[in-house]
């Protein structure tokens with residue numbers, strides 16, 4: 348991953364490059380902004396750039412250091428709290444043992460890197476204990492170590508940690524702009540680019556994740572499983588992450604109906620633009636009050652899901668509010 352492959356964060360990348368040119372790199376950065384927006388991509392690129400062996404255009408993405416960082420095989424590159432640690436959809440706390448272990452590793456001299464790079468993803472999952480331990484490290488950071496602390500929920504971070512960091516704020520792109528980027532730079536066709544850009548509300552990281560998991564190919568099947576009231580629910584709607592996603596897809600479908608019904612949608616604002624005809628046909632079966640109620644039910648179901656209410660029950664209840 349090189350900086351030039353990252354879209355939509357030019358201003359922040361320019362700031363990071365300035366730091367690197369000045370040779371005065373802060374020991375800790377705090378990357379703030381909504382989830383799925385590319386904060387992790389920028390952090391990885393910075394870790395690469397700090398250690399890349401190329402003279403120009405760092406990170407090059409090809410030298411041994413860049414490749415090792417990309418594959419998580421660099422001995423001086425550490426990631427904590429990555430979303431991969433997810434278990435049952437619940438992101439576990441970042442525990443004090445993990446911070447202590449990290450502290451031991453970075454107190455040693457670097458094996459081969461110019462800068463030891465530490466990424467702490469989902470830093471809002473630090474426990475009070477581990478926040479205190481991290482704070483101690485940040486107060487006296489080991490030399491040549493750069494922390495990149497990432498969070499979408501800064502209200503949950505210790506103020507004392509925030510005050511030790513150089514803050515960079517990330518924001519989403521306008522969806523129409525992301526659509527163009529997905530077409531031009533990632534080679535997606537118009538329909539998929541449009542859907543991903545609008546469904547992900549301009550968040551590049553989310554759009555790329557859903558490109559990789561093939562959401563565009565599956566989304567109509569998932570939406571249809573709510574619209575065909577009496578058929579049994581498909582098996583894939585059993586895992587909590589998929590159910591959460593299916594609620595978002597359904598909310599998007601209802602929102603499209605709302606836009607069409609109110610006449611507010613220039614076509615371009617629709618998430619499911621590929622389904623324009625079916626939307627126009629479905630709209631006849633809804634009054635505004637039906638759409639309000641259905642959207643309210645989706646949002647309630649999402650809350651109940653997080654409280655571990657039986658998901659089969661939630662899904663079949665919800666279908667009662669969808670009028671084809």
Ligand SMILES: [Zn+2]
Pocket residue numbers: 398399400401406407408409410411412413414
């Ligand atoms: Zn390189």
